[in-house]
Structures are given as structure tokens and as C-alpha cells.
Amino acid sequence: MSEEPKITVRNFNAYYSGKMALKDVNIDIPENKIMAMIGPSGCGKSTFLRSLNRMNDLIEGFTVTGGMMIDGKNIYDKDVDVTKLRRNVGMVFQKPNPFPKTIFENIAYGLKINKLCKSRDELSGKVEESLKEAGLWEEVKDELNKSAFALSGGQQQRLCIARAMVVRPEIILMDEPTASLDPISTAKIEELIQELKKSYTIVIVTHNMQQAARVADRTAFFMLGEMVEYSDTSVMFTKPEKKITEEYITGRFG
């Protein structure tokens, strides 16, 4: 890679109450690319993802060692403002989790919290823009004041993506974003993810290997808290370096 990577992870270890969950992870994630993480349950891929925006800080007893750099700045340094970090590193969760508010208020939440808009017009403009980017505008433009719960699961998840995008993060983390969706909704989200990489660096955890193969530029295989293999997705799924990776990919365990 010639360019400076967006995210650089060096000798990263993570522990839940002293119990090791990630062991000596080293990874470079390039800008405006999609990086997928695959691996069996409990392999540490979600822990890794949630370390990137320090959501794990909310779990009591979680500690890390080593470095996790975004644009060269270690996000675990003492002087890092976690709320600013999370604004810069958005997240989409496994289960769509819209707020029990209107569609409009769901998107506006991040803008209001971070005081990013000076006027009501600016707020509406940004909400509309973000819904358009998420491909949801046409479906919801006449019902912005309806509850977000009135939407289908797939629409809710796209709403959550729009909600994450509206504050203009540089990185978006996705934790199995289609795990609870039907195939059509899944296809729409995957299409959207492809579109988003023009503007964002995307890190996605998935249980679904076809999904990784379809959407990701780079893929990392995790197992028992270690990163076993990390390469271009095409390489990973055609000629993986390690035997264990091949066994996982071909479905011999997992």
C-alpha cells in the first residue's frame, strides 16, 4: 500500500476483566475501502470493531494495551475526547435500533447532540441529504413525522445508517448490519455500503462469508482472539495462505 492507511493497529490486546479477548492484533485499514472481518462466534471480531470507537469503554472491566491509530493519532491516548471520536467513527448495529422518535428526529439526533446546525433549515437540509444518501428519501419523504417504528426492518437499518452518516464521520463501523434482515433488504444494504465507500472508510463484521466476498476490498479472518490472516478479499477467498482459513471459508467449521 502506497498511501498512508486510515487506521493503523499495532500490538493491540484487549481484555474483559483481565480475560484476553484480542491478542496482538496488527492491521492497516486503507482509506475509502471496505474492510470485512469474518470468523467464528467469539473470535474477537466484534470486540475489535467496538474498540475502534471505544464503545467497549461502556463495559466494566474492559482494558486494552497497544496502539490503535486513526490518522496517526492513538485513540486510546489520555487526551482523546471519546465523544468526538465517536462522532468521527460512526456505528451501525446488528439489530436496527432506531430511537422511539419520528423519522426526522432520529436523523436529527446526532446533529442536535453535536450542535452541528445553526438553523432549522440547515437541520432539515442535512436530514434530507442524509436520507437521500441512504436511499431512503423517496420512501419516507412524506412521513418524516411518523414514528421510525412504522418502517420495515430493512428501512429501519437504512435509517440507522443515515443517522450515523449525518454527522459526517470519516469511518463507519458495521456490526453484522444485515444479520436480522431478509435477502432483499440485505441486497439493498450491501448496495448502499458499496456506494458509501466513496466517502467513508468502512469496517464491517459479518457472519456471512458471501457477504464479505461481495462487498469487501480487504478481509481479515479472526480466530480465538487472534487475527489469522488479512489480505485482499479476492485472494482470501481464492487462495488463502493458511490452512485454517481455507477450512473456515470452505465451511469445515464455524
Next chain:
Amino acid sequence: MGIKDKGMRKNFIERMLGPIASMSLVFLLGIALTLIITGMPAFREVGVLKFIFGNEWRPTFDPPYFGIWPLIVASFIVTFGAILFAVPIGVASAIYTAEIASPGVRETIKPVMELLASIPSVVFGFFGIVFISPILQKVLGLPTGLNGLNAAIILGLMAVPTVASITEDAISAVSKDLRNASYALGANKWETIVKTVVPAAKSGIFTAVILGVSRAMGETMTVLMAAGGARGVPSSIFVPMRPMTATIAGEMGEAVIGSTHYHALFAIGFVLFAINVIFNLAAEYVKKGGNK
């Protein structure tokens, strides 16, 4: 013996559960009927409108006046005042114990709250007479501290545990997913509590407020002791007043059975009952609308 016997016993228990469960309904209807039947002579003699909107409650005068408007106004003033104390304190305590306090602090506060709820109302009444009322009298420069505000403060205090514990349940029931969504957008803990957790718990908090209102509206002994007992239509919360419950409890002993006064007290009970029912139905209606 054996299987057949067991089956019959199960059948018997199941058949008993239905009637037991419907007993509260029977009691409710029984109470409503008792109130209306016993109160009816008063309504008939005085006239419903004159009874409810009459400005004078002088049951022992000659001729007597049976207008309960002063009592209704007093009940509303005291209840409203109580809610102004109970809701902010109750909701704030709930937020504190559910979201902010360390487990150690929480384990201390909760039993203390429960203890507060278990104090008999007559003791609260004493507290109002000897402690709060002199303070009010001095601080506000009033002729007497036994007034609507005094009763409202104590009733508010009594309703705090109810409001706090139901609110806390509602707040604790807000899913972690919603909190995570808020944190992931760069909200801090306080913003997450105020903008996500509390709004998501609002229907539960609303229920807490309603129960607090019912508790304050129906409380008797405290208001009898602490509200001052004056018969006129109260002009503000700072004057002595006589809510409906205090009137019934205070006068039942001296009313001659079968007299208009006696029936009028039952009629007051019916009005109180009706207000509470209307209030609860309205609350249920609003709550359903809010959940859509």
C-alpha cells in the same frame, strides 16, 4: 385416587381462580353502588348541580348548606401542589439511582425510599403539624402554617417513593441498544439520559405520575391533620382548606345516621370516586395515544 384425583384437584383450583380474580371487580362495583345508593338522597334533596357547584359547605347550620365546591377545589389544589413536589423529586431520584449512583449508593437509597413509603400517614400528618407548618408560617409570614401548601408538601413527600420506584423501573427497562445508539453518535452520558432514556421511558413515567396523583387525591389522614380545615372556597394554596377526603373522615363521626349530612358525605365519596375513575381513564387514553 391417583391420576384422576390429581386431575380433579387441578380442575377445582382452576375453577376457583376465576372467581377470585374477579373479586376486585365485584368490590369495585359494590363500592360504587354503595356510594351512589347511600349518597342518592343528598343528591336528590340538594340537586346534583347545586351539590357539586355550591359555594357553601355548612352541614350543621340552620338551614344547612350542602355545596361541595370548596372541598373539590381544595382537593385539586392540594393534589396539584403535591405533584409539583413529588414528580421532580421522584423522577430525579429515579434517574439518579437507575443511571448515575454506584451500586453501593443505590443499595442504600432504595431501602430508605421503601422505608419512607411504609411510614403511616398519621405520622406524616404529625410531621406536617409540628415541623413544616411552623416553618411555612415563619418564612412566608402567614397567619397559619396549616394550609394547602403544608398538606401539598407532605403529600408530595409521601408520593415520592411511588413515583420514584415506578419511574426507575421504566428507566431500567429502556433497552441497551438505544443507549448504545446514542453513545455511538457522540452523545455523553447526560445527553443520553435526557434525550434518549427519559423520552423512551415516558409512558412509564406518565404512569408513575398518575399513580402519584391518585395517591395524593385519595390520601385522608394527612390532609385532615395538615390542611387547616377551613370551609370557604380556597383563594390560593396559602390558606387553610378542607379537601373532600378530610371532610368525610372528619365529619362521619358526628353526622346523624340517615340525615342529609350523612348521605351528603357518601355523595362526596361518590364524587371523589368518579373524579378518580375519570382521571384514570383519561390517563389510559393519553397513554395509548402516546405509544402509537
